[in-house]
Structure formats: structure tokens, C-alpha cells
Amino acid sequence: MFDLPEIPRHPTMTTQEYVHARLRNAIMVGAVQPESTLTIRGLAEYLELSPTPVREALRRLSSERAIELLGNRRISIPVMTAPRLEEILSLRMTLECHAARRALPFVSEVLIDRMREIDDQMDDYVQSREFDALTILNHGFHRMLYMANPHQTVMPVIESVWLQLGPFQRQMIHAFDQFYLIDRHKEILAALRRRDAAALAQAIEADIEDGIGRVGREVLQARAAEAEAAHAADRI
């Protein structure tokens, strides 16, 4: 019924935090699809917990706009439409460029090196085709840059946007070779080394566009064509 990738549970974690982290991770990597019917009690049973912490975790995820609590006892992953995708992509570009620009003064050579290490690791994971890990690493690459700014407040917002793009992650990484993504990371690193804010913003926008924009649109188009075909068959 569910297939939520397991995550480590630190002993200090509360149950509610664990559920939240596990669901969040599942949504982030695209393991929860919009079709799946979620219920508080169903999840609680699956996780062998009481409904209380599950309900709290779901409410938090709803506040992060990862899921929607419909109120008529239905919980859903928001359906992606073409205009919504455009809005989210453009918001993501605005936010990440903002974060990058404000992080730039705090970027050090060791930070760039650590980012490069993540990027190298990603090259390995592309080889071994570990797609979920690749998504996590890609986020980690970006997060490391934006968190360089010690006073940043934008990171949770960016994570929320990543969550909303989660349902596309698997399709995206499956659909394409990673060459685009990787190349753009190299461009980001080059811009960082030159402390070139304009080039950095451009590289980030390109990374987002190549990474998820292009594929997202293709997925939606394919879906629309499919629906059209079904509709046509209906009329016959």
C-alpha cells in the first residue's frame, strides 16, 4: 500500500519528527505519487504507531505545502498542472538566486571544495544509477551553498519548493541522462571560484531549467497527450 523508504531514526527524535522526516523524504524523492490514497490511520498502522504523531506530521507537511489536507477526509499530493509548474519553477529560480547572491560573500575555498566533492560523488551515483541518493545529493549541493550565509532565513522556503517538485524527481532523473545537471554544477562551481554573482545566478537558473523545468514540461505534455488519447477512445 505504501512504500516509504526507511530512514535512520536518531534516539533523540520524537515519533512525530520521525514520521515527518520519513514522509518528507519519501515525497522529496518522488516515492509518493499523487494517486496514492493516504489516511492518518492507514499510515499509523503501516508505521505501527498511534494516529496522533502521524496526524501532527501530516499537518506540518501540509503547512510546507508538500501535501493537501482536503478536509473531506482525503489527503492528496497536489496535482501538477502546466501553469503551476511554471509558477513553482520561477519561484525556485527567484529564491535560489536570492539565496546564492546573499551567500556569495561568505563563500570560501574550502566550501567550494566541499561542493565539488559532492558533485564528484554525484558522478559516481550516476554510474550506479542510485537515483534517490542522487536527488538527496543534488539538494545537498545547493543547500551547502545557500547555508554559507550564517544568517540566511530562506532555506526552509527553498526546501518547501523542492518538496512541491518532489513528485517529478524520479521521472526526471529516469528520463534524462545527468549530463545537463552535472555540467551546470560545474558552471556553478566556476562562477563561485570567480565570485561572479551574475554568472552564478545564470548557472543556477540554467541548472533548474535543465534539471527539472524541461523534463517537467515533457512529463506534463506526455500526460496530457495520454489523457487526450483516452478521451478520444471514449468517444468511439
Add this chain to the structure above:
Amino acid sequence: MFDLPEIPRHPTMTTQEYVHARLRNAIMVGAVQPESTLTIRGLAEYLELSPTPVREALRRLSSERAIELLGNRRISIPVMTAPRLEEILSLRMTLECHAARRALPFVSEVLIDRMREIDDQMDDYVQSREFDALTILNHGFHRMLYMANPHQTVMPVIESVWLQLGPFQRQMIHAFDQFYLIDRHKEILAALRRRDAAALAQAIEADIEDGIGRVGREVLQARAAEAEAAHAADRI
């Protein structure tokens, strides 16, 4: 102990929603100060409810970064520091300019008229010195513009930023005459009438800077001076 302005409760609302809305409103207008010690049970008793819906409301507010659940049984309003204020202000400008730019194609004359009506209403409330209502109206003015875009996804993020600036609202509105704010609204309306994206962004940035940026910094400086004085007295 608490002084949470009452809000209407629609019959369809769940208890948890009501608590969330009431706390959110209180924080938004600055009725909850960072010093106030919040507890789940204390709030539940004050509102004559069980702890369950209160805790859920608090968790949601925590996800919206209106409050912090410290984990050691302390709930706090995040303390504002100078660098944090700069981050939030700059994020708010980025977000609202983004939202305005994407709303502009959907702006109609009737929308501009309705925004002008809100602005006129604000002039009245300035006279009668109803500061909390003024804050609500100011947010409504901005929200009306950004929501013109039917596919927007940025509004919840902006509301979260407003929440984080909430503790400043009362101080800000008390500290200054509203002339700056009102004037900037007139500039925003003028830019909208001309469909001038650049002027619109500039007016919004100025509105934020004059409305809360300048005052926020003054409040922090005054607070720092006070702390310094206390520290000096300590040494004597």
C-alpha cells in the same frame, strides 16, 4: 497571562484551525512578544480546550516559522537580531517583487480600484488609530495584488515572512506616522495603472523599506543601546 485578540470562529472550522488562526493573527499584529512564555497546556487552559488541538496549531505555526519549538519544553518567538532583520527584509522584497511582477499581467482596473478602496480605508484607520486593523488592511492591500495571479504559489511564503516580522508591527505602527506607508501605496497604485513593472518593484521595495525596514532598525538600535546602558550600570 495571554492577550490574544478574539477572532470570529466559523462553524465549519475545526478547533485546531481556530487556535491556529487566532494565534497566527495575534503574532501577525504583534500581540505576542518574544518575552511571553508559551506552553501548550497554558494556552489550552486559557482557550478552554484540550492540549491536542493547541499542540497541532503550534506545530503548524512552527512550520511557518512564526514560533520556535525549542524541544526543551520552551516555546518562543524568535528573537530579532540586526542581521536576521536584514535577511528577512531582503527576502520580503525579493518575494513581493517576484509576486508583483507575475501578477501584473492579470491586473485589471477593477482590481486597482479595490486596492485603492483598501488604501482609502487605511487613511480612515490612521485617523482613528486602530493599529491592528491597519496591519491587517496593509497585508490585505498587498495580498490583493499578488493573488491576482490565479496560479500563484508564493503567497503562503510571503505570509510566513509577514509572520516573522509580526513582533515589530505594533512598535512600527506606533513609532511612526503612516505617511510613508500611505504614500508608497499611492506609488504602487500609480505604477499598476501604468502597468510599469520596474516602477512597481521600486515602489514595493520602498514601501517595505519605509514601512518596516527603517523602523525595525531603529527599534533594534534602541534595544541595543538599552542593553548597553544596563550592562554599563552593571559594571558600576
Add this chain to the structure above:
DNA sequence: TTCTCGAAAATGATATCACATAATGCAGAA
């Protein structure tokens, strides 16, 4: 007076229960 320690109280987290309501499925009618 100030600090330390420990008992008492308060608090958050979770499970469980009761209740109202929405979803589901089946029987009978059209």
C-alpha cells in the same frame, strides 16, 4: 547573601477512547 541539591510540580509526547461524519458497498427499483 549566594549557591547547590533534591523533591514536587509542570510539561510535552504518545496512546487510547468516544463521537460525529464522510465514504463505501450492497440491495432493490427503474
Add this chain to the structure above:
DNA sequence: TTCTGCATTATGTGATATCATTTTCGAGAA
């Protein structure tokens, strides 16, 4: 076959109870 009602089941919500842990506060020591 398809639609309509109704009984059954499932589900979300909120209150309560319990437990572990933290905070509080006062008594005694320094």
C-alpha cells in the same frame, strides 16, 4: 444494466490518561 437509499465501515477530531523528563522552588550548606 444503471441509479438510488440506506446500513455499515472507515476516518478525522478532540478529550483524557499515562509516562518520562524538565523546570521550579525551597531548604540547607558555603
